[in-house]
Amino acid sequence: MAKGSSSNVNSLKNGVIALLVPLPSILFYLCFLSNCGGGGCSSGLWKWCYHHPLLLVNALFFLNVNLLFWLISLVQSSHWMIDLYWTLIPVVLVHYFASHPLAEYNELRSWVVVALTWIWSTRLSHNYLRREGWQLGAREDWRFTDMRQQYGRNWWWVSFFAVYLSQQVFLMGVCVPLYVVHSVKEELKLWDLVAIFMCVSGIGMAYFADTQLHEFVSRNRKLKMSGKAMVPNLEEGLWRYCRHPNYFGEQLWWWGVGILGWGLGVGWSPVGSLLNTMCLAYVTKLVEARMVKQHYRAEAYRQYQKTTSVWIPWFRKSLYKQKNM
Incomplete structure (x- = not known):
């Protein structure tokens, strides 16, 4: 098989993985909305999800991004996917905050913030794909490659903290204002x-x-x-x-x-x-x-x-x- 064809096949495979990997969180959240969309939650799990929106999203991030992405990276020997999802996760978060049953907000402010987040994500995603030659998973960030060489045999477990858990701290930290926007109902x-x-x-x-x-x-x-x-x-x-x-x-x-x-x-x-x-x-x-x-x-x-x-x-x-x- 030619080198170009092989790259396209790998890119397609990685694209399928990238599309499938967030499904556990999405399906869980849709089940939660179907049970608590009207504000009434019967079971203990759904009631906890209803009353703790920030804890819930952090739990989903830990399990679906930190843990699952990390396991996939061990199989692929590459941490390429976290760079792609850095551009997408804020969009997911802003819609999560806006759709949670406890959300309360000014509709115009919410609309503007959601639109801006989409524009930001589109710009950054376009730049990422353009930089990578429109190939998914062709390489990982050079900083991760340097750390892989630095930590050697220990990199497999160090990467969980250095690449994924740290990303949760940064991403959730910068996205907290998106939660605030959807928890305070005030005029512009x-x-x-x-x-x-x-x-x-x-x-x-x-x-x-x-x-x-x-x-x-x-x-x-x-x-x-x-x-x-x-x-x-x-x-x-x-x-x-x-x-x-x-x-x-x-x-x-x-x-x-x-x-x-x-x-x-x-x-x-x-x-x-x-x-x-x-x-x-x-x-x-x-x-x-x-x-x-x-x-x-x-x-x-x-x-x-x-x-x-x-x-x-x-x-x-x-x-x-x-x-x-």
């Missing part, structure tokens, strides 16, 4: 407009930054195939004003979501956004360390670091001024 406020502006700006910035990066990588790939020297660094478009505009856009999105909950009187709502920023700070450090290890771009990237802001877009510094300070 000024803070809603501020949050929506931040969310839309973040989605737009991340989209354009990732598109510019994709085009740069594609051009370099063609140069390499033709035997020509690759361009060492992307310093055009949004990347001229900061080194990680895609990360900054993603942070704008999540801080906007956090402000939605904060504006409804739940002051700790942005805690997940703060955790996400701290995580991205660490990821930024890893990415930049990886850049300077690539010989063809190391010097150019060091110069880029000296002249260009890390996250927040700003005017570039002059190397001439730095040398004469």
Whole structure:
């Protein structure tokens, strides 16, 4: 079988797995709604699910994502699926929070938040698939590959905590404001407009930054195939004003979501956004360390670091001024 055909078969197989894997949680939740949709729950299990929406969704996440995804990763020797579902789980969560029998919310705010979450997810999913050449499961995140080498024989159990349990903390943390939006019934406020502006700006910035990066990588790939020297660094478009505009856009999105909950009187709502920023700070450090290890771009990237802001877009510094300070 040709290599391309084999890749397509594997991608199709992984697509089927990705479609089937959330079914246990979906079917369980549909059974719960059929028993408690009207507010009356007879059995102890359904009554517990009715009165504890956050505990229920965390239990489903632990069993269906942490445990089941982890077991599949052991069989496949790859943790590719968690990256795909990072883009999908917030959509599932926002619909869960909106449909739970205890949900109480302003319909216009809910509609806007659901729509924005779908737009965010579509953008990030498109970028993930485009980056992977529209193949599912062709590779796992390079950070997981590095950790696999670092932990060696212990990686099989360490991965449960490092890849999956940690993802639950981050994903549930950043999505708590989506729960707040669907548990407080108040009219729209000024803070809603501020949050929506931040969310839309973040989605737009991340989209354009990732598109510019994709085009740069594609051009370099063609140069390499033709035997020509690759361009060492992307310093055009949004990347001229900061080194990680895609990360900054993603942070704008999540801080906007956090402000939605904060504006409804739940002051700790942005805690997940703060955790996400701290995580991205660490990821930024890893990415930049990886850049300077690539010989063809190391010097150019060091110069880029000296002249260009890390996250927040700003005017570039002059190397001439730095040398004469």
